[in-house]
Amino acid sequence: MTMGSFEASHLTKRFGTAPPSVQDLSFRFDGAGAIGYVGPNGAGKTTTLKLLVGLLRPTKGRVALNGVDPVANRRRALWDVGAVIETPEPYPTLTVHESLDLVGRARGLSTQDIDREIDRTNGLLHLPRLGHRIGWLSKGQRQRVVLAAALLGDPSVLLLDEPTSGLDPAERVLVRGLLNRLKQDHLILMSSHQMLEVTEVCDRALFLDHGRLVLESRVDELESRRRLRDVLVQFLRPVPWERSRELAHLTTTIRPAGERGWRVTFEGTDETRAAVLEACRAIAPVVEFESATLAVEDAYLDVIPTDRPAPVGTTS
Amino acid sequence: MSVETTPTVSRGPPGRPARHPVSDLEAWTILTVHQLRNYVRTYRFLGLLAFVISISALTLAFQVDAGIATVRVQQLYRSSEYLSNFLDYTGLWIVLAAAFFGGDALSVDFSTGAGYYTLVLPVRRSVLLAGRYTAATLVTLAVVAVYYAFGTGGAVYFFGGPAIHWDLILESFGLAALFTLAALSVAFCVSAFVRSPAAGVLVTILTLYVGFTVLQGVVELAGVEPWFSLTYAGGAMAAVLDTDFVHLQTVPLGEDQYYTIWAATVWEGVLIMLGYLVVFLPASAYLYQRQESTG
Numbered sequence: 001m002t003m004g005s006f007e008a009s010h011l012t013k014r015f016g017t018a019p020p021s022v023q024d025l026s027f028r029f030d031g032a033g034a035i036g037y038v039g040p041n042g043a044g045k046t047t048t049l050k051l052l053v054g055l056l057r058p059t060k061g062r063v064a065l066n067g068v069d070p071v072a073n074r075r076r077a078l079w080d081v082g083a084v085i086e087t088p089e090p091y092p093t094l095t096v097h098e099s100l101d102l103v104g105r106a107r108g109l110s111t112q113d114i115d116r117e118i119d120r121t122n123g124l125l126h127l128p129r130l131g132h133r134i135g136w137l138s139k140g141q142r143q144r145v146v147l148a149a150a151l152l153g154d155p156s157v158l159l160l161d162e163p164t165s166g167l168d169p170a171e172r173v174l175v176r177g178l179l180n181r182l183k184q185d186h187l188i189l190m191s192s193h194q195m196l197e198v199t200e201v202c203d204r205a206l207f208l209d210h211g212r213l214v215l216e217s218r219v220d221e222l223e224s225r226r227r228l229r230d231v232l233v234q235f236l237r238p239v240p241w242e243r244s245r246e247l248a249h250l251t252t253t254i255r256p257a258g259e260r261g262w263r264v265t266f267e268g269t270d271e272t273r274a275a276v277l278e279a280c281r282a283i284a285p286v287v288e289f290e291s292a293t294l295a296v297e298d299a300y301l302d303v304i305p306t307d308r309p310a311p312v313g314t315t316s
Numbered sequence: 317m318s319v320e321t322t323p324t325v326s327r328g329p330p331g332r333p334a335r336h337p338v339s340d341l342e343a344w345t346i347l348t349v350h351q352l353r354n355y356v357r358t359y360r361f362l363g364l365l366a367f368v369i370s371i372s373a374l375t376l377a378f379q380v381d382a383g384i385a386t387v388r389v390q391q392l393y394r395s396s397e398y399l400s401n402f403l404d405y406t407g408l409w410i411v412l413a414a415a416f417f418g419g420d421a422l423s424v425d426f427s428t429g430a431g432y433y434t435l436v437l438p439v440r441r442s443v444l445l446a447g448r449y450t451a452a453t454l455v456t457l458a459v460v461a462v463y464y465a466f467g468t469g470g471a472v473y474f475f476g477g478p479a480i481h482w483d484l485i486l487e488s489f490g491l492a493a494l495f496t497l498a499a500l501s502v503a504f505c506v507s508a509f510v511r512s513p514a515a516g517v518l519v520t521i522l523t524l525y526v527g528f529t530v531l532q533g534v535v536e537l538a539g540v541e542p543w544f545s546l547t548y549a550g551g552a553m554a555a556v557l558d559t560d561f562v563h564l565q566t567v568p569l570g571e572d573q574y575y576t577i578w579a580a581t582v583w584e585g586v587l588i589m590l591g592y593l594v595v596f597l598p599a600s601a602y603l604y605q606r607q608e609s610t611g
Contacts, residue, residue, distance in 0.1 A: 050609055055435055056608045056609060056610070057608060074440055075438045075439060076438070078436060081436075081438075083436040087429045089429030089430050089432070089433060090433045093353070093354050093357035094357075101350075102350045105342075105346040106338060106343060106437040106439050107338075108336045110334070113334065117333055153333055153335055
């Protein structure tokens with residue numbers, strides 16, 4: 001399979017006199033895998049995706065899809081790219097089949113292959129009835145149709161702007177599973193506010209704040225970046241609260257979590273984590289010992305200044 | 317200057333669907349067909365068609381009620397005179413259709429989510445525009461054709477088949493087609509400028525119908541021929557059927573005071589319409605190319 005690539009080089013986008021939405025952004029990815037693109041609202045995630053597909057023109061710098069500038073050579077740049085940006089709205093009067101047919105034909109598929117591809121994406125995404133008009137569909141159904149449109153013809157690069165937005169929990173699980181399969185032989189750039197989604201799907205994460213790239217990391221390496229770790233401990237039976245003092249030398253805070261659990265926060269490495277686990281086992285049999293927050297979420301809160309909500313029911 | 321080259325990615329490994337490069341002509345056909353499907357299912361098209369049919373049918377019904385003899389006298393015993401009067405509203409239908417199908421044809425891409433579906437396709441924007449323009453032309457001409465069918469049917473009923481000047485009807489329809497192209501060029505240009513779809517439709521109607529008509533009246537009062545007006549040029553559609561056509565009429569208003577009325581000749585009409593087409597269509601393509609999805 002032709003492996004895809006996308007890149008931004010010193011990319012800046014400014015609207016009028018406002019501060020730049022995207023500032024001096026540079027990255028390049030090729031091959032296969034999923035890259036999470038995270039940041040607060042207004043950080044410039046969607047702007048970057050729009051710049052990548054040529055919906056916006058850079059103020060400075062350049063972008064390329066599969067090595068081709070989408071502003072200079074739109075047809076060639078978008079030839080092997082599927083994109084879902086913002087909330088695409090196919091013509092409301094066309095049926096699901098007709099809407100997908102339009103995309104399939106524009107991507108150079110034969111009538112037979114279009115039908116095969118629609119069947120394939122139908123199997124992947126459980127599309128609504130193909131004869132239904134787009135205007136009759138719910139937001140979630142429409143989102144699945146536009147995701148199917150992005151996948152038609154099996155493009156090597158997928159640019160997805162909050163792809164599970166508007167989907168119900170079951171649909172989110174479906175799409176996450178699909179993206180996990182697709183990333184084996186596709187290159188996916190996926191913006192998301194869902195840290196669980198980024199953790200489950202992405203291999204790497206780009207953190208954007210005020211239009212600047214503030215961190216780029218492998219997702220599995222984010223765990224080692226954590227300064228503060230938060231774990232939930234579930235004991236076999238309720239434990240007197242006074243015994244939490246036995247963990248005081250290892251931890252920053254301990255809070256009750258349910259009838260049989262504590263939420264333990266500590267600073268340190270995996271060795272400290274192991275020591276906390278041992279100390280808990282010494283108090284009572286432990287049935288669960290797991291991270292209370294996601295590494296991606298912690299990294300996000302670490303690199304992007306924000307008003308972190310105060311923990312509820314904090315004790316010493 | 318950048319030059320677009322034809323994509324060469326054609327076939328991946330087994331299991332991946334084969335894809336052939338899509339030429340601009342093929343993309344234009346695809347987009348025209350899909351846009352046409354969309355237009356003919358809209359309430360705008362169905363409503364306009366129903367309105368034109370209702371008005372035409374009512375007109376015919378009143379004429380039939382008045383009787384063949386009365387209509388023949390009223391129309392000076394000429395089928396072309398009858399048709400010229402019947403088809404007098406062609407320009408209005410075309411302006412309405414141009415506003416409905418062209419007034420928001422491009423702005424939808426930047427004010428709604430439509431652009432996030434179509435503008436990420438591997439198709440040049442000029443080809444997207446061409447597909448929409450062609451589809452809008454075809455639906456507008458469908459409405460006009462229905463109107464002409466009613467008019468021609470009436471002419472046959474009141475004057476008999478042999479009295480019909482088919483060549484003049486065809487010539488008039490050809491002018492209507494040219495007027496459609498010109499009006500749509502203006503509408504597309506408006507839609508490339510005005511971001512709100514509703515405002516685009518309104519501005520197109522106000523410009524093409526109200527604006528030009530008022531301006532035409534004002535310059536005629538000043539004794540100037542309104543050669544700049546598309547509405548003026550549109551008069552050629554009915555004028556070509558009018559055997560008593562007069563280019564210039566002077567109406568005395570009082571002592572040494574005259575009011576001059578111009579009617580566009582066929583060639584004048586053709587030139588003005590072509591002028592609008594040549595100026596506004598490339599302008600809309602340029603503006604559409606420059607537009608960004610900032611919403």
